[in-house]
Amino acid sequence: DVASRLSFFLWGTVPDQELTKAAAAGQLRTPASLKKQVDRMIADPRSEALATRFASQWLRLQDVEKIRPDALLYPYWDHSLAENLVRETQLFFDSLVRDDKPILDLLTADYSYVNERVARHYGIPNVTGPEFRRVQLPPERRGILGQSSIHLLTSVADRTSPVQRGKWVMEVMLGILPPTPPPNVPALDATGANQGGRNLSVRERMEQHRKNPPCISCHKVIDPLGLALENFDATGRYRINDSGVGVDSVGVLYDGTSMEGAEGLRRALLKHKDAFLLSFTEHMMTYALGRRVEPSDMPAVRTVIRNAAKQDYRISAFVRGIVASAPFQKSIVRPDAAMTTEQGAGNRDQRQ
Numbered sequence: 521d522v523a524s525r526l527s528f529f530l531w532g533t534v535p536d537q538e539l540t541k542a543a544a545a546g547q548l549r550t551p552a553s554l555k556k557q558v559d560r561m562i563a564d565p566r567s568e569a570l571a572t573r574f575a576s577q578w579l580r581l582q583d584v585e586k587i588r589p590d591a592l593l594y595p596y597w598d599h600s601l602a603e604n605l606v607r608e609t610q611l612f613f614d615s616l617v618r619d620d621k622p623i624l625d626l627l628t629a630d631y632s633y634v635n636e637r638v639a640r641h642y643g644i645p646n647v648t649g650p651e652f653r654r655v656q657l658p659p660e661r662r663g664i665l666g667q668s669s670i671h672l673l674t675s676v677a678d679r680t681s682p683v684q685r686g687k688w689v690m691e692v693m694l695g696i697l698p699p700t701p702p703p704n705v706p707a708l709d710a711t712g713a714n715q716g717g718r719n720l721s722v723r724e725r726m727e728q729h730r731k732n733p734p735c736i737s738c739h740k741v742i743d744p745l746g747l748a749l750e751n752f753d754a755t756g757r758y759r760i761n762d763s764g765v766g767v768d769s770v771g772v773l774y775d776g777t778s779m780e781g782a783e784g785l786r787r788a789l790l791k792h793k794d795a796f797l798l799s800f801t802e803h804m805m806t807y808a809l810g811r812r813v814e815p816s817d818m819p820a821v822r823t824v825i826r827n828a829a830k831q832d833y834r835i836s837a838f839v840r841g842i843v844a845s846a847p848f849q850k851s852i853v854r855p856d857a858a859m860t861t862e863q864g865a866g867n868r869d870q871r872q
Contacts (some may be wrong), residue, residue, distance in 0.1 A: 551844065576609075609669045612633055616835055668756020670688070686746030698741065797828075825841075
């Protein structure tokens with residue numbers, strides 16, 4: 521059972537002969553032998569499943585397929601570009617696993633993997649051909665917050681969506697469920713998009729929308745997170761103007777932290793890194809167990825994070841900690857009954 525769970529966790533497939541042989545010999549019951557197998561499996565190319573399966577679920581990359589940018593507003597966009605943007609994020613996360621980087625590098629890394637199509641989209645010169653290669657990034661593109669796959673999946677067809685972007689940051693990066701909107705709240709698209717013969721920017725439309733008293737309670741928490749990414753349009757291209765108005769990406773978080781742009785949001789998330797680390801660990805444990813993380817699992821989750829801190833929060837430390845935990849070692853679940861990280865994330869308040 522442990523061999524099967526371990527294989528589906530790290531490889532997304534059945535155990536190989538060496539792992540099966542080790543399990544039959546009872547070697548997976550000893551910490552040293554178990555660590556040896558985990559290290560071998562992470563080094564194997566099949567561990568790319570942590571990027572293509574786990575990270576894709578956690579970061580909600582499957583939602584990219586649901587977005588169809590307006591062809592008149594974004595004539596350069598097509599399905600091939602969307603696939604390349606998703607592939608960039610997968611290769612980026614795989615590099616963190618392969619090089620055993622700290623998970624906080626997900627927010628701060630100054631490099632990524634692009635091919636000619638993605639490089640052109642980002643304005644990066646001297647990249648030709650369909651092959652992806654590692655490149656240095658300008659400051660605004662650093663980490664996951666600078667990747668267009670995230671900007672695309674949190675937009676709508678004809679504009680950005682600060683609400684969707686803020687909600688994504690809260691749920692994925694911080695593990696916080698946003699407030700439930702009150703009933704009968706008008707949609708943003710019902711707010712006048714034109715005033716005095718001029719198209720309003722998304723931020724201006726958001727400010728009008730917040731004038732409705734029922735709206736302010738939710739938006740004062742969500743909007744600053746999403747508006748920090750307003751320099752990226754609905755396809756993730758960097759911009760300084762929106763509808764002829766300079767982009768204003770300044771905001772204040774619920775705790776009073778002031779931030780500006782993606783860099784300000786990045787610093788704010790690092791300031792609240794405990795929430796980020798808890799969200800990442802819960803999502804990874806959900807994926808590894810194939811079930812929800814329950815209140816009884818929280819001591820194990822916190823132990824994984826404490827032990828990972830001693831190893832600079834390297835990804836291998838989280839993997840080894842989860843594999844060695846009592847929930848992974850003792851609870852029984854079919855390997856094919858995997859639950860997505862969204863299904864298993866659940867309600868943080870209930871578990872704590």
